[in-house]
Amino acid sequence: MTLPDKWRWFPAARFGLFIHWGPYAQYGRGEQVLFREHLDQPGYVDRACAWNPQHFDARLWAATARDAGMRYAVLTARHHDGYCLWDSRVTNYASAAQAPERDFVGEYVEAFREAGLRVGLYYSLADWRIPAYWEGPEHDPAGWDRFRDYVHTQVRELLSNYGRIDVIWFDGAWPHHAGTWRSRELVESIRALQPDILINNRLGTPDPDEGARQSADGGLGAGESRTLGDFGTPEHHITAESGRLWESCQVSTWRLWGYTIGERWRPADYLLDMLIEAAQKGGNLLLNVGPEADGGLPPEFVLRARQIGRWLQQHGEAVYDAEPGEVCEFITYGRQLRRGNHLYLVIRFWDRSGEVHVGGLETRVERAVLLSTGAEVPFEQSADHVVIKGLPQDPPAELFPVLRLDFGSPPEPRDWARDRLWCGDPRRMTPWAAARGSSVWADGVERGG
Numbered sequence: 001m002t003l004p005d006k007w008r009w010f011p012a013a014r015f016g017l018f019i020h021w022g023p024y025a026q027y028g029r030g031e032q033v034l035f036r037e038h039l040d041q042p043g044y045v046d047r048a049c050a051w052n053p054q055h056f057d058a059r060l061w062a063a064t065a066r067d068a069g070m071r072y073a074v075l076t077a078r079h080h081d082g083y084c085l086w087d088s089r090v091t092n093y094a095s096a097a098q099a100p101e102r103d104f105v106g107e108y109v110e111a112f113r114e115a116g117l118r119v120g121l122y123y124s125l126a127d128w129r130i131p132a133y134w135e136g137p138e139h140d141p142a143g144w145d146r147f148r149d150y151v152h153t154q155v156r157e158l159l160s161n162y163g164r165i166d167v168i169w170f171d172g173a174w175p176h177h178a179g180t181w182r183s184r185e186l187v188e189s190i191r192a193l194q195p196d197i198l199i200n201n202r203l204g205t206p207d208p209d210e211g212a213r214q215s216a217d218g219g220l221g222a223g224e225s226r227t228l229g230d231f232g233t234p235e236h237h238i239t240a241e242s243g244r245l246w247e248s249c250q251v252s253t254w255r256l257w258g259y260t261i262g263e264r265w266r267p268a269d270y271l272l273d274m275l276i277e278a279a280q281k282g283g284n285l286l287l288n289v290g291p292e293a294d295g296g297l298p299p300e301f302v303l304r305a306r307q308i309g310r311w312l313q314q315h316g317e318a319v320y321d322a323e324p325g326e327v328c329e330f331i332t333y334g335r336q337l338r339r340g341n342h343l344y345l346v347i348r349f350w351d352r353s354g355e356v357h358v359g360g361l362e363t364r365v366e367r368a369v370l371l372s373t374g375a376e377v378p379f380e381q382s383a384d385h386v387v388i389k390g391l392p393q394d395p396p397a398e399l400f401p402v403l404r405l406d407f408g409s410p411p412e413p414r415d416w417a418r419d420r421l422w423c424g425d426p427r428r429m430t431p432w433a434a435a436r437g438s439s440v441w442a443d444g445v446e447r448g449g
């Protein structure tokens, strides 16, 4: 895949903030409460229009994201409930026209750009208020045309009125096809307005003439397209997509994206491990937060964001710009990341033995550095093993310690270690087993009879 220069920032960034925020936060039961609880539509609208967050400060959000080591963000400009966080000319169901009288999207874009972050906007094609969305063009052709025009107009608004936008993130295309949404035309008009923008892949389920081709994870739930969009969006899982950029979107809580009272939070090391896994596989992590109804970020999230940020300050060179792929056998300790002539060993547990063992490295190690302290450490390398020594007893980092091995060229594995245990040709291991003989007896020698 040859990546245009204008998009190089995206894989280099590796880490972004997903923000699910809207009037649904008032219920504290996730972003889909309107549908999931089959709430009364007019009652929901009344509460949405009265929603008036007092503690929304986009600069605080931006500072939290920046300090977490995130390099971009994506804010829900509109979710499936249809409420708009900007000053839309085609509806008054929007923060600028209702109680807040504020353009939250404008404030967000300005603050995040000021903090040096790239900015993205999430836009739900679905709008659960509108009967024509549910009816579809088959049952309500005129209503559908009006609704789809409204959607296209809103997207153009978002991409015309706020300067440069780096990412547009569609969602909610289900159950309609890309053709039904006129997604190709939408993409063309987006490119005309924002030539450098990255567009995600949720632009509609495959058109019938695309046959039974399915999205990468085999499901069409999110309305993903294999043919439209610049990057894939595996959700709740970290799966590499071949042939295009990808970003795994993940919650920092148990399951929900919007603010949820009493939700359980994933620990910081779990969140960090997802970032490292994505980087190792060549993708990004878009980590979600659901801010509270009044605009504050949940303290549990801020705490974790700071922990990850501190870790990235010390160990970021292992993650940003990491090249995909594992080099050798290291799976029992943690994860490995590679970049140029460096191999980074991310260690999940610290056994206090003062040593770390790596199997199957062909290239000669020139230097070993405990990245967590910056100290060079001694090592011994034989044909199949590297033992890194002289490590401190106590874990040298709050989250995962990292060792950096430096080489004179990009590191290569020994032949046997090119693939992980369950992959590759199993016969590569036969000579290793045969070295002790071939019988089931302890000495490997066949017994007659």
Ligand code: GLC
Binding pocket: 020, 031, 032, 171, 172, 222, 235, 249, 257
């Ligand atoms: C799903 C959900 C939606 C959420 C999105 C994030 O599509 O419907 O609520 O915004 O995932 O990827």
